[in-house]
Amino acid sequence: MTRLCLTDRQWLLIEPLCLGKPSDPGRSGIHNRMFIEAILWIARTGSPWRDLPPEFGKWNTVFRRYRDWVKADVFAWIFEALSGDPDMEYAMIDATIVKVHRHGQGAKGGLKIRL
Numbered sequence: 001m002t003r004l005c006l007t008d009r010q011w012l013l014i015e016p017l018c019l020g021k022p023s024d025p026g027r028s029g030i031h032n033r034m035f036i037e038a039i040l041w042i043a044r045t046g047s048p049w050r051d052l053p054p055e056f057g058k059w060n061t062v063f064r065r066y067r068d069w070v071k072a073d074v075f076a077w078i079f080e081a082l083s084g085d086p087d088m089e090y091a092m093i094d095a096t097i098v099k100v101h102r103h104g105q106g107a108k109g110g111l112k113i114r115l
Contacts (some may be wrong), residue, residue, distance in 0.1 A: 005040045006033065010082065017077045019069060031057070036078075038062045 004016070011033055018032040038056035042049065052059040069075060 005035050005044070011036075013036055013077050014079045017074060017081055019072060027060060035062060035065060050060060 001063075005062055014036060015032065038052060039062075041047075041056065042052065045051075049059045049063045052062060056062060
């Protein structure tokens with residue numbers, strides 16, 4: 001079984017924003033929580049859609065549903081609902097200094113035409 005990410009408290013915030021509730025017109029989306037978990041699995045692993053584990057459903061069905069939700073701005077609503085309660089578990093402070101290559105510092109360069 002694949003490890004899941006969402007806590008019950010997070011799911012309670014997300015659930016009313018999901019499409020396909022029984023009160024919504026049209027088709028109903030079953031297993032909204034597993035769909036969100038599938039999206040989080042893809043984002044966490046960076047795997048292609050075809051490598052989605054079968055516990056989440058058929059990869060093509062999940063991808064088409066994801067595309068529909070993106071067009072409907074559902075993920076923007078979910079982000080707004082969850083952004084009020086930031087999880088600082090993965091916050092990092094980095095004191096690394098990175099120097100820019102001399103060509104990227106804005107110096108004048110290029111070909112010069114001499115007479």
